[in-house]
Amino acid sequence: MFVRTLSAGGSIEEIGGKAHRLSLLTRYFNVPEGFVVTTKAYELWKETGSLSKDLIDEIKEYFHSPYVLEGKFPVVVRSSATVEDSPGASFAGVFESVTGVSSFDELIRAIERIFKSAESRRVKEYMKRLGIKDEVKMAVIVQRQVNPKLSGVLFTRSPNEPDRALVELVEGSPEELVGGRESGKRILLPRDSTKVKDPLMRELIETGLEVEELFRKPQDIEWAYDGTLWLLQSREVTVFASKPEKTKVPGGWYRLRGIPASPGRVKGKAHFVLDDQPPEEAERVFPRGGVLVTYVLHAEYYSLFMKALAIVTKVESVLSHPAIIARELGIPCVTGVDVEAIREGDEIIVDGDEGAVYIKNPRKRFRKLDLWEASWKEDELTKELGEEYQKALQELDAEKLVKNDTSGL
Structure with a gap:
């Protein structure tokens, strides 16, 4: 047998770390129903290079079972590797997950995609950085997808x-x-x-x-x-920040406030990576030892973590997968920063203890209005502001501001 219900449980060696913990949670809490394709199926897939007919038939049986998913879509398909969600390494977002699966053919493709992710370069680099030498065996969780408020x-x-x-x-x-x-x-x-x-x-x-x-x-x-x-x-929770000493910053630096996501203080040159860059290109052009500056950070860009001295992001989250991985790798990270003020190539100080970035030559602040007009994510964020403030922003004339500005900032 290659498949079992999530609630049936099993050892980490059989169903991986994530499924093992979820199976324990099913005994006491609300967990979406589903089943697990075990590591035994993964080992067979590695030998043959495909999912056997017997395995596909067994998956179909569990999917249509009135006790499990009743043949209903959508489902979410998630990794559950034997090394995943361990005390010293979360592998947060490192393996693949597939949401919104709406047909049986998609389900089979999603399972194979997750099996393949066990051998990805991203996984190997993450394990090397953390000194993990264990063999990776992959199980796959298939669950009803919740449509939450x-x-x-x-x-x-x-x-x-x-x-x-x-x-x-x-x-x-x-x-x-x-x-x-x-x-x-x-x-x-x-x-x-x-x-x-x-x-x-x-x-x-x-x-x-x-x-x-x-x-x-x-x-x-x-x-x-x-x-x-x-x-x-x-x-x-794999890493906690230690209480920092007060940072001493030389004169002439401007402070950009943010949220401390991973501790440490470093100085380096800022290099932007935008989310329209293919990961392979971003890794190729990003200099080793640079400070990674970005508006958002996708899981596909984790290979950059191995080259980055520190990470600065616009998105404001200390609990996201990138922030968790930064803490595990010991890379200073500050989120929720007004990155529009940072100039490409400038030397900056990243203080992950206090949640601040220090720059010497900030861009003019009003210019972020251009990004607000051009970015739907920024537009969504501004909707949270008061109506009067929104109206005032929209009535600003950037050209007049340029002509009248004498502050040097």
């Missing part, structure tokens, strides 16, 4: 303030948030649920603390809410 990530202990819990949430599905492509609403919560007024946040912190007690360690939990609180994943 809200979703996000809960750290039962915040990486920067471990005496409190930290939630980041967005409307709809969490993929953009956890992938580091969208800023979420950030909420610090007391670890005492009786002090939390909002019903959903209270349920979330209560659930999170129960999961923490189950696994005996602070947890990084992906969740979704559609009227029911669903747990999509839980793994240990």
Whole structure:
């Protein structure tokens, strides 16, 4: 047998780290139903190069089972490697996941895609950087896809303030948030649920603390809410920031405020990578030892982490997969930074302890209005501003500002 229900469980060697932990959660919490294609199937696939007819028939049987998915789409297909979600290495976003699968042929292709990702260059570089020499065996999770009103990530202990819990949430599905492509609403919560007024946040912190007690360690939990609180994943928080000393910065530097996502302080030259660059090209042109500056950071660009001295992003998330990986690799990272003020090639100081970036020659601040007009993500963010402020922004005349500006900034 190559397939089993998620709730049936199994060892990490049989069903991988993610499925093993989810199977334990099914005993006590709401977890979307599904099944696991085991590492035994992966080993057979490696030998033959394809999914056998017997395996495909077994997958079809579980998919159509009235006890499991009842033949209903959409489903989400996710990795569950034997090295994944371990105490020292999360592999957050390093392996493939496929959402919105809506046909059986797509499902089979998605399973093969995840099997192939076990041998990807991204995985090998990540393991080499962390000194992981274990053999990778891959299992695959197939689950009903939740259509949530809200979703996000809960750290039962915040990486920067471990005496409190930290939630980041967005409307709809969490993929953009956890992938580091969208800023979420950030909420610090007391670890005492009786002090939390909002019903959903209270349920979330209560659930999170129960999961923490189950696994005996602070947890990084992906969740979704559609009227029911669903747990999509839980793994240990792998790195906490130490309390920093106050940074001493020489005169003549301008401070850009951000959010500390990974500790450390470095100085280096800023190099932008934009999300319309193919990953292979970005890796080829990005200089080793440069500071990676970006608006958003996709999982496909993880190979750049191995070359980057530090990371600075516009998207405001300390719980996303890129931020988690930065902490594990020991790369200073600051998120939520006004990167429009940074000039390509300029020397900058990145302070991942305090959540600040220091620059000497900032671009003129009003010019970010050009990006606001051109970027739908920026436009979406400005909608959160008050109506009066939005109106004032729209009425600004950039050309007049250029003529009247004498501040040097």
